Amino acid sequence: MDKEERFWLGVLAVVFLLVNVITLSPLVPWQEWMLWSRPTPDQTVSVEFGDYEIGLPPEGVEVQVGEFVEFVATSSDVTYGFGVFRQDGTMVFQMQVVPGHENRMVWRFDETGIYDVRSTEYSGPRHSDMLVVDAIRVSP
Amino acid sequence: MTKIGWLEKWTLRFAVVGLIFLAMSGFEGSLMRTQLFAPEALRGMETALNTIRPVAHEPTQAELFYGMLTVHPIVGIYGFAYMCVMGAFYFLVPFLLKREIRHKKLVPLNFWLQAGGVMICWLSGFFGLFNALYTLYWPLPVTYDRVPLAGSIFFVIGAAVVMVNILLFSFNIFSTVLSKTNPGDYSFWQFLRAAFGISRLMKWLGKEDRTAPNLDYDGFSPFIVAVARGSVDTVINAIVLLAAGVLVLVYGVSALMGHTLDPAAIDALVYKNWFWWGLDMVADGSVLMYTAGTWYLLIPLLVNRRLYGESVVRTVIMVDLLVSMGVWSHHLLGDQAQPFIMRLLSGQIVTWGEFFTMGLTIFASLMTIWKARPVKMTPPLKFVLGSIFGFLMGGAAGLIQANVGLNVVFHNTQWVVSLHAHTFLLTGLGTLLFAVVYALIPMLTKLELRSKRLADVHFWTWMVGSVGMAYVMGMAGSQGMLRRTLYPTPNPFQPYLGLALVGSLLMTVGFVAFLVNIVGTLGWKNVLSLVVPEEWLEGRIRMAHA
Numbered sequence: 001m002d003k004e005e006r007f008w009l010g011v012l013a014v015v016f017l018l019v020n021v022i023t024l025s026p027l028v029p030w031q032e033w034m035l036w037s038r039p040t041p042d043q044t045v046s047v048e049f050g051d052y053e054i055g056l057p058p059e060g061v062e063v064q065v066g067e068f069v070e071f072v073a074t075s076s077d078v079t080y081g082f083g084v085f086r087q088d089g090t091m092v093f094q095m096q097v098v099p100g101h102e103n104r105m106v107w108r109f110d111e112t113g114i115y116d117v118r119s120t121e122y123s124g125p126r127h128s129d130m131l132v133v134d135a136i137r138v139s140p
Numbered sequence: 141m142t143k144i145g146w147l148e149k150w151t152l153r154f155a156v157v158g159l160i161f162l163a164m165s166g167f168e169g170s171l172m173r174t175q176l177f178a179p180e181a182l183r184g185m186e187t188a189l190n191t192i193r194p195v196a197h198e199p200t201q202a203e204l205f206y207g208m209l210t211v212h213p214i215v216g217i218y219g220f221a222y223m224c225v226m227g228a229f230y231f232l233v234p235f236l237l238k239r240e241i242r243h244k245k246l247v248p249l250n251f252w253l254q255a256g257g258v259m260i261c262w263l264s265g266f267f268g269l270f271n272a273l274y275t276l277y278w279p280l281p282v283t284y285d286r287v288p289l290a291g292s293i294f295f296v297i298g299a300a301v302v303m304v305n306i307l308l309f310s311f312n313i314f315s316t317v318l319s320k321t322n323p324g325d326y327s328f329w330q331f332l333r334a335a336f337g338i339s340r341l342m343k344w345l346g347k348e349d350r351t352a353p354n355l356d357y358d359g360f361s362p363f364i365v366a367v368a369r370g371s372v373d374t375v376i377n378a379i380v381l382l383a384a385g386v387l388v389l390v391y392g393v394s395a396l397m398g399h400t401l402d403p404a405a406i407d408a409l410v411y412k413n414w415f416w417w418g419l420d421m422v423a424d425g426s427v428l429m430y431t432a433g434t435w436y437l438l439i440p441l442l443v444n445r446r447l448y449g450e451s452v453v454r455t456v457i458m459v460d461l462l463v464s465m466g467v468w469s470h471h472l473l474g475d476q477a478q479p480f481i482m483r484l485l486s487g488q489i490v491t492w493g494e495f496f497t498m499g500l501t502i503f504a505s506l507m508t509i510w511k512a513r514p515v516k517m518t519p520p521l522k523f524v525l526g527s528i529f530g531f532l533m534g535g536a537a538g539l540i541q542a543n544v545g546l547n548v549v550f551h552n553t554q555w556v557v558s559l560h561a562h563t564f565l566l567t568g569l570g571t572l573l574f575a576v577v578y579a580l581i582p583m584l585t586k587l588e589l590r591s592k593r594l595a596d597v598h599f600w601t602w603m604v605g606s607v608g609m610a611y612v613m614g615m616a617g618s619q620g621m622l623r624r625t626l627y628p629t630p631n632p633f634q635p636y637l638g639l640a641l642v643g644s645l646l647m648t649v650g651f652v653a654f655l656v657n658i659v660g661t662l663g664w665k666n667v668l669s670l671v672v673p674e675e676w677l678e679g680r681i682r683m684a685h686a
Contacts, residue, residue, distance in 0.1 A: 004507065005449055005500070012499045016492050019539070028545040035544075078286070079277045079408060081474070081552060083622075089632050091620040093548045094474060098408045099279070101477035120474075120552045120622055122273055124286030125202040128626040 030093070033068065033106060041070035041106055047117075049097050050076035052126045054117055054135075061136040063109055070106045075099040081120030084136060086113065094120040109138040144666065147231060148584040150247050152662075153670050154227025155577060157255050161219025162570070163651065164262075168212045170644050175205055177637040179629060193267055195288070202626060203269050209624065210295075211265035213274045216565065217422070218302050219258040224573045225430060226250055226309055228580065229367055232437065233316055235583075236361055242315040246308055253305035260298025270295040273624065276384060278411040279403030282391040293392040296385040303378040303385065310371045310378070317360075317368050332372075337458030362453050366433025369457050373425030373464055380418020384411075409477055417468040424494060425464030427564070429457065431531065431572055432501040435524060438579055439505050442521045443512035449504045456497050463493035470542035474551035483544050491542040498535055502528055519595035523575030526603050530567025533607065534560050537614065550617065557623040558640075559614025566606040566647070574598070574654065581661060590660040594653045601650035609643025612636045 001009070026032035033039055043063070048055035063069050073082045075097045082103070083094035092115060095105045109115075114137055119130035144152070174181050179201065186204055193199065199207075230250075234241050241247060264270045268291025272281040281292055333339050342348040360368075387406070394401050432453075440447045447453065469486035472478045505528060509515055537559035541550040550556060578595065582588060589595060616636035617623075627633060659667055 001452055002449070005452055005503070008503045009496075009500070012496050016495060020489070020492065023543050023545045030548060031545045078280045078283055079412075085620060089620045091549050091553065094551055095476045095548075096472075096474040096551075098412070098475055098477050100404060100408055103476045105476050118622075118625075120625075121277075122206070122275075122280075122624040124280065124283070125200060125206050125271055126286075127206075127624065128202060 039068045042067040044070045047073040049080040054132050063138045073097040073103045078123045080123050083118050083120035085116045112138050151227040151231040154223050158220050158223030161215050165216035206271035207265040207269045210273050211262045214261045228576050243312050246312045250309045257298050257301030264291045264294035278408045281388045296388045300385045303382040306378040310375045363433045363437035366429050366457050370426040370429030373421040377418050377421035416471040420468040424467050435505045439508050443515045445512035448507040453504050456500050460497040466490040473547035520575040520579040522599050523571050527568050527572035534563035553617035554613045554621045555617030558610045563610040594657040598650045598654040601646045605643045605646030609640045612639040
């Protein structure tokens with residue numbers, strides 16, 4: 001390995017370290033609780049998927065800003081996706097919902113508002129209809 | 141009319157059919173994007189085509205869309221890319237080794253099986269409305285109230301034909317490389333040992349004699365080493381996908397006979413790990429290795445200089461196998477049920493191994509060109525540089541999404557499929573295959589390219605179109621637009637879709653310029669000689685003269 005190759009390998013190593021350290025650190029906001037603090041959730045919300053339906057609690061999902069909510073999603077048939085979206089269509093977070101497993105994710109909402117839930121994984125031709133508008137209400 | 145040899149003719153046939161599959165795949169892509177942009181735009185065409193579909197009910201627009209979405213990557217990857225790769229390797233491997241293909245009869249067989257298998261898959265989507273997508277997430281392909289049973293059976297039969305054919309092709313490549321006429325004369329186990337880098341590792345650890353020859357050192361060009369090394373991934377990919385296909389087929393045939401098997405007998409997460417481990421052998425294994433090998437071959441030829449850093453390059457080729465075998469979890473970063481350590485190590489950290497292997501590969505390629513200055517910017521060299529740009533852009537997008545933190549907002553968005561996958565396939569791999577065609581035609585036919593201007597039109601329209609399309613859709617993904625999802629209109633993503641359609645139109649212009657140039661270079665008689673028996677063609681020409 002000559003001098004130029006060693007220099008280039010060094011550049012690659014620095015980029016590798018920088019990007020991984022930054023993205024595993026709390027500079028990516030949700031890494032703070034997903035990787036580091038691992039808080040006990042303030043509330044748990046069960047979401048049941050099956051037959052192209054997203055089953056949220058009948059009383060609705062009410063969350064306070066700054067509260068840690070654990071979403072536990074299960075599927076009774078095929079793989080789905082649990083995605084939370086803002087009213088303008090941008091994504092807050094998502095996870096896959098694999099049948100036969102409990103799929104858990106803790107989230108902390110930092111903004112008040114009303115959020116939609118949509119299946120983010122293809123589950124058959126009616127997949128695109130799997131949308132629950134105004135599913136989560138986040139209050140101050 | 142130029143006399144084209146037997147093997148050269150088969151190479152051109154593979155290329156021609158591969159390009160037809162590219163056109164099909166591109167047309168499907170444009171149709172799907174049109175439907176996303178304006179859902180009613182295709183209604184008339186769909187109604188007309190529904191009259192020839194032998195299905196019990198009038199298919200919904202969603203069924204048609206997802207049927208097309210399922211076969212689109214099969215046509216693009218196993219039709220276009222594999223056909224072109226097979227054709228190119230069947231010419232280049234014996235040419236560089238200065239020996240004949242070991243099993244000549246397999247060459248036409250590979251051609252027909254590959255084209256036939258891809259077409260069976262395509263027909264199962266078009267007529268059978270098979271819609272489980274290429275991911276085949278368990279148990280969707282055996283959930284027959286969502287996926288038609290007949291379509292499912294035909295699809296896996298087509299996929300099985302393709303996978304068996306890939307195994308036959310790999311066998312032929314291996315046996316040609318390992319042929320007894322080879323001065324090195326390797327046994328299969330010696331080759332496998334070298335392919336997995338064990339001999340090199342043992343030497344590095346001081347466990348074996350460092351002066352002893354082994355396959356990766358012993359006189360083969362880096363291209364041959366990369367092809368052989370990439371074929372290890374190809375074989376693993378074919379075996380794993382074949383096993384998944386057999387599983388789906390068992391459930392399908394059983395259902396057909398009235399015995400419903402329980403889908404829950406297979407753990408969906410274990411299956412997903414197994415499936416992605418095999419599937420990723422192509423995406424993160426053989427594609428990268430075949431591409432690297434082709435750069436190592438073409439660049440020194442085009443700039444007339446020995447490959448820079450050949451020793452490092454050979455090590456990279458070997459190390460990359462370990463990387464490609466360990467990165468599959470980046471497809472499961474959205475699966476919270478997947479153990480976190482797997483997502484972090486396999487999904488993120490090992491995936492960065494590709495940053496090093498491809499980083500060193502691209503460095504060696506660019507340094508070879510740099511040190512050969514002044515270089516003549518020929519059409520194939522331009523396309524090689526375009527392909528390097530495509531892999532840089534697609535690779536950067538891939539590393540951003542293959543991150544346990546960032547994947548939370550990128551998984552299954554248009555970012556993944558556009559900025560990463562399509563940039564890799566269209567700007568990276570597609571442009572490289574065009575470079576191979578531009579470089580091989582003079583070698584195969586002794587004919588010079590008809591028009592450099594048309595090649596320039598092809599280059600710039602393809603690059604601007606493919607990069608532009610991927611970029612705008614990647615931005616739509618960053619705004620939350622999901623892949624595999626039909627949105628009602630109006631929606632905030634339509635401006636992105638409109639711009640992406642302009643990008644695909646530019647690519648079409650480039651592709652037409654390419655075809656005009658290639659047909660103009662070869663001449664109609666040579667093109668016809670690929671499909672019409674020569675005796676018949678010569679007889680017709682004599683009659684015309686008379």
